[in-house]
Amino acid sequence: MTRTGLEAITGLSRPTVAERLAVLESAGLIRYSSKRVASGGRPARVIRLNEKARLIVAFDLAEEGCRVGLTDLRANLIEQVLVDTAVTNGPKAVLKQMIAAAQDLVAKCAPDCPIGGIGVSLPASVEYGQGRSVGWSVMVGWDGYPVRDHLQQAFGVPVFIDNDVNLLVLAERHLYASEFEHLLFVKVGTGIGSGLIVDGRINRGAVGSAGDIGHTRVSGYGDPVCRCGNVGCLEAVAGGWALARDLEQPELSPAEVMRFMRRGDANVLALMRNAGRALGEAVAFAVSMLNPEAIVIGGEIGQNNDLLMAGVRELVYQRSLPLATKNLVLRHSQLSQDGLLAGAAFLAVDELLDPDRVDAWLGQ
Ligand SMILES: [Zn+2]
Structure with a gap:
């Protein structure tokens, strides 16, 4: 954009825009392209974000292993490495491995570029303002551990932590769904969760647990016992672990369940239809509450799973009012396995470059 363009879009005066641009330029965050464009008067230079000015470190911590x-x-992935670990090793040991891997990666790929900030995806509910996971989750031993403070001390830069589904919806929107201001992402993997964009921003609710639909109750499915201790939770019917349980092979991973499905295993096909309808009940309720423009389904079980999608579609259209479904888009996620790294990076970038915070970041 040109300086005149920035003045028009922000409504700020010419001196104010010039002053703000000087701050960003001295921080190396913008550059002027050699190309000039017509701007009424003499041709103007185009101002661009200098995406190479800082590195973002992104962590995608999963139950078994961490991608760094x-x-x-711009959240373009430069390099990544997989750290072989398990969350059950506890926060101190796992964070030590993560920090060492990130430092090695920086030293190898971009030793001269300063780290601007860090984004972290956790497979658990995250109390966003505090940067830690809270309550029951697969992250046994991490309840209340100050993950953000630990990483902030190690790297000396701002750290932002969110749960995985919020980061999937963020990545999906940035990369493939920028036309939607209201987007619901449903992740079906071992467990089930959802993330929500409202008015173009992640909606975390009061403390960060919005969208936790995996532990809402679905009736008419036999009230199986859930991992959380309750009965009849959605994920106890439709989550990957529940499908494996129903196949009487509880050790099966979501990927293995999907392999059975693609082979046409009749038991899996029947279970998947059932799971799709249970999921559809919960999603239909969410549609009535939230009126999203689009619902995207992803996760290891949900990705490109037409059977599951069919159940969701059936129930959503059956249960929701016509106004809510009139222009509703239902589709599969387009994210690759790097989706969470991208989401964690987008989280950090969005927070660092937020107009209300960028001054603090740049030490102004
Ligand atoms: Zn539950």
């Missing part, structure tokens, strides 16, 4: 990635300020 480096990106630029």
